[in-house]
Amino acid sequence: MEETLRNPSSLAAPLIFFFVFALQLFSTFVERLKKRGSRNTVQTQLRQEIKKILKEASSFSTPSTFAQAAKLKRMATSKEKELAKIQELENKENKGSYDRVLTALGIVKVLAYLGLSWWFWGVPVATVSQQLLQPFEKFFFITLLQGKCCHGELEDLFPALFWLG
Incomplete structure (x- = not known):
């Protein structure tokens, strides 16, 4: 714990994970709001009236009440x-606002990812111990990447790859 507080890169x-997670969570939330749409009282009242009228119309099944059932339908x-x-009117109004929010959120995401990449370029964000990588040494060519074959040339090019604890 003490080492973590002294080394801010740890x-x-x-x-980074929580920042990216928050961005993704917010964009998912906005997209769900866009799909769900708003539910106002006028719409719910109209739906209830329609259900009531259709239920009443279905109760008239005799030929003498056909005209009344047709009128209700x-x-x-x-x-x-x-x-x-x-x-349709609400969808037009809301679509524009949701689209603006999603566009702005996309721009924020791109800028944030570029900013994080620039900020942490060359800084090891996470370390992996040699014991964990040893079983995959042949698969990932770790010996080549560690500069044993290339005399440190790769280490100069990609310092973040060689931060092995």
């Missing part, structure tokens, strides 16, 4: 059209 990996259809118009 806190870099968790901080036409009324339900007109209310459904009214509901569709209200939803």
Whole structure:
């Protein structure tokens, strides 16, 4: 713990993880809000009225009440059209605001990733011990990357790859 407090780069990996996680969580939240849409009282009231009218219309099943059932069905259809118009207007209004938020969030993400890359370029963000990499030595060509074959040329080019604890 004391070593972690003295070496600020050891806190870099968790901080980067939580920052990127927060960005992803926020963008997912905004996209879900966009898909769900808003639920206002006028829309819910219209839906309830439509259900009530259709239920009442289905109760009229005799030939003598056919005209009354048809009238109720036409009324339900007109209310459904009214509901569709209200939803369409709200979708147009909300789509623009959600699109602006998502575009701004995308720009923030790109700038944040570029900034993090620039800030931590050449600084080891995480360390891996040699014992963990030893079973994969042949697969990842670790001996080549450690500069044993290239006399330190790769170490000069990629210092972050050679930070093995």
